[in-house]
Amino acid sequence: MSDDLEAPGRILDAAEALFAKQGFTATTIKQIGSAAGLNPALIYYYFGDKEKLYHELLHRTFGLFAATAAERVSADVPPADAIRALIAWQSEAMLEHPTLPKLLVREVLDWEAEHAREEITQLAAGAFARLCGLIEEGQKAGIFRRDLDARFAAISSISLLPYFHVFRPAAGILLGRGTEGPTREQAEAYGRHAAAYVISALEAKRGGAPPGDASSSDRDAVPKD
Amino acid sequence: MSDDLEAPGRILDAAEALFAKQGFTATTIKQIGSAAGLNPALIYYYFGDKEKLYHELLHRTFGLFAATAAERVSADVPPADAIRALIAWQSEAMLEHPTLPKLLVREVLDWEAEHAREEITQLAAGAFARLCGLIEEGQKAGIFRRDLDARFAAISSISLLPYFHVFRPAAGILLGRGTEGPTREQAEAYGRHAAAYVISALEAKRGGAPPGDASSSDRDAVPKD
């Protein structure tokens, strides 16, 4: 990351890399200071304490992500194209910014998303709501199958890439490489695959499914609260 | 978990809950001893040190999981039914055993799957290989679309449930509940949804896709090493 920055920015950059790699508890203030090339005491001067630093980091990272995601879900193109573009963007974003999925998963595991509540709510109201809208639009137009709950389908569709990027070491083993994980080429290919997979899941089968075929399409819905 | 067990079993049970909830570093030997109702020093007596305890825990948990998974991918039924059953089993397993996806994700993030290498390799050779075989079988039979890479499709198909269960707090926000996450009913409904979603993704569109329609089906493949 950028080296010629003011202290707070350098601290945030160093913290981002370390928190993503090691997690909150395993990362020490001294490590962050050393990675930032700064005296660890400065962290207290600028951020108060370790948890406030962590919180501000998430605010910066996820806030930017939620905003960009919302912009990226365009409503001016057919639903299938918009969704394909969204997945492609996810793939790019995670290749360029590998700490993002890791920070997100760690935050959810360690704090039940408490520090990211605001940004996830923002995401829910923005990009996620629009994605649900796109799916419903496609369902009404008859190009998407109607037996999938739109919100569940939206969750499934945005799951694939974060999971793959978090699981890279395990995916590496499954794909017959070491724990090094898939190559960058494989990760890019997976991004293209995911877009095709998601669209295939959503698309209505041409000719339509036989009405009473309960075995091949489980009707599901989000139970009301 | 069971209370009338010998010391090592009780320690493993307590460690499983705590490592899943808090992670390796944030969990202390004293917490484990206290949760097990035993003197913390016994952990050293039975397991040597904290990391060995952790390693043995993963060995127990993932070993059992990999073995059961392999059994569960039956080859005697049509591919679509076998895959539906696999997803349904994943859903059940994670509802009954919520620590499993958390331990897996934490292990991958914290140690790059180092402590679970053996079991993941076992999974790759067993359940995962069979799942790939099922997908290829369906592709040859013409019921699954051929433009998806079988290994990528297998990864995508088994991704949905672990992701959902790890992300429960965030999914709760997206589904309009608090950080408490989805209800059990919603989680069960998601399991049914995931099976339908996966089958829909894999199934060939009736009537077949137009040959030159590159926009709607990105041809993808795992690049060779």
Next chain:
DNA sequence: GTCTATAGGTGGATAGAC
């Protein structure tokens, strides 16, 4: 096998000089 006591080390955080 189980428990107490404690050594040895490290981490978060602050006081205060410059």
Next chain:
DNA sequence: GTCTATCCACCTATAGAC
């Protein structure tokens, strides 16, 4: 704003009594 010194709490691990 930056750095040094340091306090205190707590954690892993062991020694050794019972």
